[in-house]
Amino acid sequence: MSFKERVFEKARQNVRTIVLPEGDERRTILAAQQLAAEGIARPVLIGDPSSIADAAGKAGASLTGVGIVDPADSPKREEYAGVLYELRKAKGMSEEEAGRLIADPMYFGVMMVRQGDGDGLVSGAVHTTGDMLRPALKIIKTRPGIKVVSSSLLMDFQDKEIGHDGLMVFSDCVVIPCPSDEELAHIAISAADTARTLCGIEDPKVALLSFSTKGSAEHELVSKVRSAVRIARSLDPALALDGELQLDAAIVPEVAALKAGGSPVAGKANVLIFPDLQSGNIGYKIAQRMGHAQAYAVLQGLARPCNDLSRGCSVGDIVMTAALTALQAAGSIKQP
Numbered sequence: 001m002s003f004k005e006r007v008f009e010k011a012r013q014n015v016r017t018i019v020l021p022e023g024d025e026r027r028t029i030l031a032a033q034q035l036a037a038e039g040i041a042r043p044v045l046i047g048d049p050s051s052i053a054d055a056a057g058k059a060g061a062s063l064t065g066v067g068i069v070d071p072a073d074s075p076k077r078e079e080y081a082g083v084l085y086e087l088r089k090a091k092g093m094s095e096e097e098a099g100r101l102i103a104d105p106m107y108f109g110v111m112m113v114r115q116g117d118g119d120g121l122v123s124g125a126v127h128t129t130g131d132m133l134r135p136a137l138k139i140i141k142t143r144p145g146i147k148v149v150s151s152s153l154l155m156d157f158q159d160k161e162i163g164h165d166g167l168m169v170f171s172d173c174v175v176i177p178c179p180s181d182e183e184l185a186h187i188a189i190s191a192a193d194t195a196r197t198l199c200g201i202e203d204p205k206v207a208l209l210s211f212s213t214k215g216s217a218e219h220e221l222v223s224k225v226r227s228a229v230r231i232a233r234s235l236d237p238a239l240a241l242d243g244e245l246q247l248d249a250a251i252v253p254e255v256a257a258l259k260a261g262g263s264p265v266a267g268k269a270n271v272l273i274f275p276d277l278q279s280g281n282i283g284y285k286i287a288q289r290m291g292h293a294q295a296y297a298v299l300q301g302l303a304r305p306c307n308d309l310s311r312g313c314s315v316g317d318i319v320m321t322a323a324l325t326a327l328q329a330a331g332s333i334k335q336p
């Protein structure tokens, strides 16, 4: 069974409600149809029911088993606006602004997830990463003990000798441009959790990457990675985590033996933590385009799962992201 099939199978065993705020978008509607028909999730499209029905008609999609919620006449609108106001008033939001923002499908959808009326959210076929992330950061916030929201790319290699049966987790490749040492440590802890929850890697081996291995170079960038390793170890002393390591020392046993003997991670890392967004984003795209890996992006560190799509996404990408969101929901936090 492929990784994708395993994810779908697991999602079917514990069907979750997935909110899709871009409700009248063609690919989103086709994905909702597939999610419902194949029992992978209970999809809920947000938007004006007549626009959604119109778009579904044009796409030739059936809406059987697909929920539709219209923020404009939802009985929850007032309650959600009140919660939004309470959450943001200290930051200067007025009741009027909260009432206006909650009519936006993205804010409404994120609030549904916060309030437990949905288990997770997927968007990004039309909106940018920031359009979805900002409401999620403001309304759902981070999991207890985790300071930042970041991302992991689940890399599924054809060569099953790589990583854990062909799977590796790369992080952060989407969210935090220049993480501090503390943020890098939190990214590492979150990525290990993602490896367990979504990839079935029960004993993640986490390498914090650099252009130096164990003191082979000295630079402030290297010192930051070393400091992140110390912080991450204090956050989770039981986790197999090491750094700073060059990529080859992290994944090639022969290089590890030469450069990082005795490391519990070097030579067998299955979770790679990149020092910044440029290296992370470039790194995953090299593995995807030149290493022919399938790459699936998820956000991590939110108290309840919200995930972002690329605007060039296919229907299949939306279905897979919804299934991964459903798996993340199993370990999510109930909001106070």
Ligand code: ACO
Binding pocket: 091, 129, 130, 133, 134, 137, 138, 142, 147, 148, 149, 150, 173, 174, 175, 176, 177, 281, 297, 309, 310
């Ligand atoms: N984790 C937790 N909280 C955060 C984070 C984070 N990573 N970033 C911002 N916040 C908080 C802020 O503290 C603030 O909280 P407050 O309002 O309660 O005080 C709130 O979220 C909103 O912050 P803003 O300042 O409005 O947001 P910011 O301008 O920092 O933008 C964003 C955040 C959107 C995540 C930004 O970091 C970003 O654009 N990152 C890059 C995303 C991107 O373009 N990636 C490209 C790759 S996409 C791809 O390859 C698929």
